[in-house]
Amino acid sequence: MTEFRQILLIQLRRLGDVLMTTPAIRQLHKALPDAEITFLTEAPSEQLLQYNPHLSEVWLLPKKMTWGESINFLKQLRQMRFDCVIDFFGNPRSAFVSRLSGATTRVGFNFRGRSWHYTHAVTLQHGVGYATSHKLQLLEALGLTVDTKDLLPEFPIGVEEKVFAMGLLEQLGVQPGDRVISISPVSRQPYKRWPLENFAQLADWLIEQYEVKVLFVYGPGEQEFVDALRRQMRYEALPNYDPPNLAQTRALFEQVILHIGNDNGPRHFAVAADIPTVAIFGRPLAMNWTPPNQNKHLSFEFNPGCKTQCDYPNCQLECLNTPLMIVQEAIAKQLKALHNPLLSL
Numbered sequence: 415m416t417e418f419r420q421i422l423l424i425q426l427r428r429l430g431d432v433l434m435t436t437p438a439i440r441q442l443h444k445a446l447p448d449a450e451i452t453f454l455t456e457a458p459s460e461q462l463l464q465y466n467p468h469l470s471e472v473w474l475l476p477k478k479m480t481w482g483e484s485i486n487f488l489k490q491l492r493q494m495r496f497d498c499v500i501d502f503f504g505n506p507r508s509a510f511v512s513r514l515s516g517a518t519t520r521v522g523f524n525f526r527g528r529s530w531h532y533t534h535a536v537t538l539q540h541g542v543g544y545a546t547s548h549k550l551q552l553l554e555a556l557g558l559t560v561d562t563k564d565l566l567p568e569f570p571i572g573v574e575e576k577v578f579a580m581g582l583l584e585q586l587g588v589q590p591g592d593r594v595i596s597i598s599p600v601s602r603q604p605y606k607r608w609p610l611e612n613f614a615q616l617a618d619w620l621i622e623q624y625e626v627k628v629l630f631v632y633g634p635g636e637q638e639f640v641d642a643l644r645r646q647m648r649y650e651a652l653p654n655y656d657p658p659n660l661a662q663t664r665a666l667f668e669q670v671i672l673h674i675g676n677d678n679g680p681r682h683f684a685v686a687a688d689i690p691t692v693a694i695f696g697r698p699l700a701m702n703w704t705p706p707n708q709n710k711h712l713s714f715e716f717n718p719g720c721k722t723q724c725d726y727p728n729c730q731l732e733c734l735n736t737p738l739m740i741v742q743e744a745i746a747k748q749l750k751a752l753h754n755p756l757l758s759l
Contacts, residue, residue, distance in 0.1 A: 420494055421446070424499065424503050425454075425455055433686065437568070438500075438549040438552065456474065462660060497518055498519040501522035545702050568686060569682075569686035583666070588669075593627070594627045595628055596628075596630075597613060598674075599643055607734065609734065629651070631666070640654065671749075672690050694736050697724055697731075699722075717733065
């Protein structure tokens with residue numbers, strides 16, 4: 415295998431997908447410890463990588479650039495003299511950047527109309543395994559031996575974010591000794607939203623049965639989901655707050671004992687924070703977004719018979735009909751295991 419010195423990694427957007435590249439970053443750095451590794455992405459994904467110890471630099475690519483900005487970026491790209499580019503994203507823009515980099519080795523997925531930009535076009539094995547393992551397929555194309563057990567995403571944060579999280583919870587009324595469970599009922603995609611009335615009943619049940627405090631996790635423009643949920647509850651959850659940035663949100667998960675929610679970014683943050691999670695899936699396949707062989711991370715999906723041949727939006731989203739009782743039973747087991755450390759998570 416060639417000993418690359420300057421490596422460019424590309425994953426422009428989608429927070430979950432950027433996090434899914436972090437095991438590949440980690441394994442690449444381990445295999446080539448002397449290489450300078452640069453990661454190219456779009457805002458706000460750089461927040462997921464700002465403390466990543468395996469990267470030399472994180473570049474931000476503006477979503478829109480003037481002609482002059484494009485020329486300056488191309489000059490910067492060529493001046494770096496990358497000898498290897500790995501394009502995890504594989505859209506027309508990232509494929510074009512791969513080509514323009516001038517790198518002699520360019521690895522990407524064999525997507526139609528883009529494969530000619532790469533020297534190594536890899537056919538993605540769809541529907542098989544956790545999404546982080548899909549990213550690792552590109553490393554194998556370079557002749558690297560990947561560790562199929564090293565698949566968990568990585569989202570390091572700093573002391574400043576940890577202090578922020580503790581301060582925010584204190585402002586919201588969390589006292590020393592309180593147990594906090596986070597719930598994220600949000601998603602911008604209708605096919606990922608478990609019914610709000612289910613989340614409302616779930617939150618009431620947790621407060622009544624386990625005497626915990628419930629923290630709703632949401633991002634900018636998503637408070638309407640939480641407000642609608644609150645109107646259906648009998649008990650009070652922790653108050654609303656101004657949505658923090660991504661690293662601060664990740665820090666919040668270090669202060670909670672369990673995370674519950676839809677298939678969304680916060681669930682991936684919670685996995686990276688190494689706390690137990692319970693996720694409810696709709697259209698996406700749960701196996702692709704859940705760490706394998708981990709009882710700590712449970713996922714539930716209802717298959718009306720069309721999960722692998724989805725024709726959304728020509729359906730009634732029956733896949734979101736996971737029964738509340740099944741989710742409650744799983745949460746009860748998670749909480750029992752937390753209460754008794756001898757029980758394996």
